[in-house]
Amino acid sequence: MIGRITPEFKNQLLDRTDLVELVGTRVSLRKAGQLYKACCPFHGEKTPSFFVTPARQTYHCFGCGAHGNAIDFLIELDRLSFPEAVEELAQRAGMPLPEDDVTSRGPDPRPLYDLLAQAAEHYQRALREHPEREAAVAYLKRRGLSGAIVKRYALGLAPSGWSFLLQELGRTAEQREGLLAAGLISERDGRRYDRFRGRIMFPIRDRRGRVVGFGGRVLDDGEPKYLNSPETPVFVKGRELYGLYESQQALRQPPRLLLVEGYMDVIALAQFGIDYAVAALGTAATPEQIRRLLRGAPELVFCFDGDDAGRKAAWKALKTALPLASGQQPMRFLFLPEGEDPDTLVRREGKDAFEARLAQAKLLSDFLFEHAEARHDSTTPEGRAGLADEVQGLLGTMPAGSYREQLTAVLNRRVGRPAAPGRVAPRPRAQPRSTTLTPLRRAVALLLDAPERAALVAEQPADWRELNRPGIRLLAQMVDIASAYPGITAGALTERWRGTEDESAVRKLADARLIELIPEDGRAPELLGIVARLNQDAAAERRAADIDRRWRARDGDSDTTG
Numbered sequence: 001m002i003g004r005i006t007p008e009f010k011n012q013l014l015d016r017t018d019l020v021e022l023v024g025t026r027v028s029l030r031k032a033g034q035l036y037k038a039c040c041p042f043h044g045e046k047t048p049s050f051f052v053t054p055a056r057q058t059y060h061c062f063g064c065g066a067h068g069n070a071i072d073f074l075i076e077l078d079r080l081s082f083p084e085a086v087e088e089l090a091q092r093a094g095m096p097l098p099e100d101d102v103t104s105r106g107p108d109p110r111p112l113y114d115l116l117a118q119a120a121e122h123y124q125r126a127l128r129e130h131p132e133r134e135a136a137v138a139y140l141k142r143r144g145l146s147g148a149i150v151k152r153y154a155l156g157l158a159p160s161g162w163s164f165l166l167q168e169l170g171r172t173a174e175q176r177e178g179l180l181a182a183g184l185i186s187e188r189d190g191r192r193y194d195r196f197r198g199r200i201m202f203p204i205r206d207r208r209g210r211v212v213g214f215g216g217r218v219l220d221d222g223e224p225k226y227l228n229s230p231e232t233p234v235f236v237k238g239r240e241l242y243g244l245y246e247s248q249q250a251l252r253q254p255p256r257l258l259l260v261e262g263y264m265d266v267i268a269l270a271q272f273g274i275d276y277a278v279a280a281l282g283t284a285a286t287p288e289q290i291r292r293l294l295r296g297a298p299e300l301v302f303c304f305d306g307d308d309a310g311r312k313a314a315w316k317a318l319k320t321a322l323p324l325a326s327g328q329q330p331m332r333f334l335f336l337p338e339g340e341d342p343d344t345l346v347r348r349e350g351k352d353a354f355e356a357r358l359a360q361a362k363l364l365s366d367f368l369f370e371h372a373e374a375r376h377d378s379t380t381p382e383g384r385a386g387l388a389d390e391v392q393g394l395l396g397t398m399p400a401g402s403y404r405e406q407l408t409a410v411l412n413r414r415v416g417r418p419a420a421p422g423r424v425a426p427r428p429r430a431q432p433r434s435t436t437l438t439p440l441r442r443a444v445a446l447l448l449d450a451p452e453r454a455a456l457v458a459e460q461p462a463d464w465r466e467l468n469r470p471g472i473r474l475l476a477q478m479v480d481i482a483s484a485y486p487g488i489t490a491g492a493l494t495e496r497w498r499g500t501e502d503e504s505a506v507r508k509l510a511d512a513r514l515i516e517l518i519p520e521d522g523r524a525p526e527l528l529g530i531v532a533r534l535n536q537d538a539a540a541e542r543r544a545a546d547i548d549r550r551w552r553a554r555d556g557d558s559d560t561t562g
């Protein structure tokens with residue numbers, strides 16, 4: 001959990017982020033004068049109409065109207081939530097996130113992290129020293145795992161018996177409460193005992209490398225074969241991905257990420273040099289997990305068994321993935337031969353053959369149509385209608401854009417429907433005109449164009465602040481913020497209004513086209529002219545109010561005397 005993100009933090013974050021560099025990691029930018037241009041990542045196009053302005057730290061697409069700062073870029077492109085986008089940028093910039101306000105969000109989670117880290121150490125030590133280690137070591141050897149891999153994944157051993165961890169870490173009542181909260185011990189009929197017994201232990205680490213939970217695999221024929229930590233304040237299953245941290249440590253730029261089913265698959269693949277496999281934790285992948293995977297590599301491959309159950313699970317994953325499928329990053333589905341899992345397959349075939357399978361895995365679009373068509377007889381009108389309805393419904397969950405349009409076109413061909421005209425190009429938004437802006441809005445737009453102009457306004461008389469007009473408050477806030485932070489970019493300035501009632505107004509006014517008709521060297525004079533007129537208006541209003549007050553005072557006098 002991250003704490004409250006203050007305006008100052010956002011300022012610093014945007015200050016340390018270079019939008020050109022960030023955008024450049026996703027699309028290929030070319031310099032064009034003082035700007036950079038590219039084909040827009042938000043809509044399909046062949047000639048670039050997407051521009052990044054380094055001085056403003058904003059981007060703008062003249063085709064689809066997309067615009068914003070670095071945070072918006074990640075929110076839009078990666079479908080991140082605002083806190084996720086901030087977290088992502090902070091990680092890139094090497095800035096520690098504001099600590100969660102522990103008093104407002106329940107107990108401090110830090111002791112839990114400590115305890116989990118200590119438990120992991122005890123399990124690891126048991127694998128090296130405990131009398132029961134032989135069986136565990138023999139098992140790992142049978143699976144062909146080297147000491148180096150065992151160490152990299154910090155595998156351990158939970159000895160059999162009921163109180164290994166209790167004895168090591170549960171000496172005081174307070175410690176035992178901690179173990180319970182961390183999901184390391186269980187309680188039944190008032191008796192407490194180790195949750196994990198007689199198992200190989202797989203620590204699950206979060207994106208910062210902290211142990212947040214464990215998976216355990218039995219050493220004998222006991223049930224269940226795999227046991228996970230329960231959810232705790234620091235372990236949310238739908239959020240974490242087993243092996244992602246280790247993969248990111250091993251590879252700075254993985255060619256892809258491969259989502260497999262189990263811990264052992266992840267580790268066996270790593271043993272064979274495939275360092276980019278991760279596993280969801282005993283559940284189907286959640287949107288949050290898929291989002292994280294898409295952020296981590298240019299391509300995502302889902303791996304499933306080739307049987308019916310595997311296809312069903314794959315279909316479920318596809319449905320979860322569609323709302324995140326923008327076509328920027330290929331998503332593929334690998335179906336394993338009957339009776340194989342990634343572990344056995346890579347062992348039998350080796351790395352190269354396995355990677356060749358990944359490279360040829362089914363594209364999401366192929367799997368989508370193949371699976372849907374298998375259920376509808378497309379030789380009959382009824383079947384085609386059923387197919388059209390089902391696929392149309394699924395495509396409706398996708399983000400708008402050229403990928404969805406392409407798949408719609410494929411669907412239309414398959415069901416023999418004429419292509420809908422005009423669907424391919426996005427409708428350009430109406431060109432905003434500066435003439436439609438009130439002077440107040442024009443002033444705000446001129447400030448957003450170059451926030452340093454606020455200093456000029458601040459030097460002028462401030463009578464205009466007294467005016468009772470819509471927009472005055474916004475202009476005043478903007479002048480104050482921009483003059484308090486010299487050097488603030490337009491991108492960072494607009495950020496101040498995220499989540500406020502003025503957000504959409506500010507966004508609209510940040511559109512560079514609004515003032516493009518005003519020549520560059522005329523913009524500061526234009527702004528000062530507006531402020532001067534506002535000051536005149538304020539003076540006139542004050543005079544009128546004075547007269548009004550005097551008249552009313554006289555009326556009041558006559559009332560009391562009359």
Ligand SMILES: [Zn+2]
Nearest residue numbers: 040043061064
């Ligand atoms: Zn666009």
